[in-house]
Amino acid sequence: VQLQASGGGLVQAGGSLRLSCVASGGTISRYVMGWFRRVPGNDFEFVAAISWSGDSTPYKDSVKGRFTISRDNAKNTIYLQMDSLEPDDTAVYFCAAKRGWRTDYPIPQYDYWGQGTLVTVSS
Numbered sequence: 001v002q003l004q005a006s007g008g009g010l011v012q013a014g015g016s017l018r019l020s021c022v023a024s025g026g027t028i029s030r031y032v033m034g035w036f037r038r039v040p041g042n043d044f045e046f047v048a049a050i051s052w053s054g055d056s057t058p059y060k061d062s063v064k065g066r067f068t069i070s071r072d073n074a075k076n077t078i079y080l081q082m083d084s085l086e087p088d089d090t091a092v093y094f095c096a097a098k099r100g101w102r103t104d105y106p107i108p109q110y111d112y113w114g115q116g117t118l119v120t121v122s123s
Helices: none
Strands: 002-006 007-010 017-024 030-038 044-052 065-074 078-081 091-099 117-122
Touching: 002 091, 017 030, 017 091, 017 117, 030 065, 044 065, 044 078, 065 091, 078 091
Parallel strands: 007 117
Antiparallel strands: 002 017, 017 078, 030 044, 030 091, 065 078, 091 117
């Protein structure tokens, strides 16, 4: 499975962006999907995940109520709607796929990763 993330960009604080992650080479319908982010020099951090059916969507505490993860299995795509963006959200955002059913897999257990898309939030 290959993942291609897009939708990043430069936005002012309080603004919105919608990230997309399109999968190819296989179907994501039996994969838990996640969004992660990394600031240069820091480790990857979990942002959000979504179960096969979309009924389980855990979030990093600092993004709850501002970010929404969703998936369209027919389009082999997941999304991350990011509202009320803050400068601390600035990072490279990555999507990833994990064959399984839980939404709390450790980051190293994710099987496939996209290339990342840069989100920059100015104050």
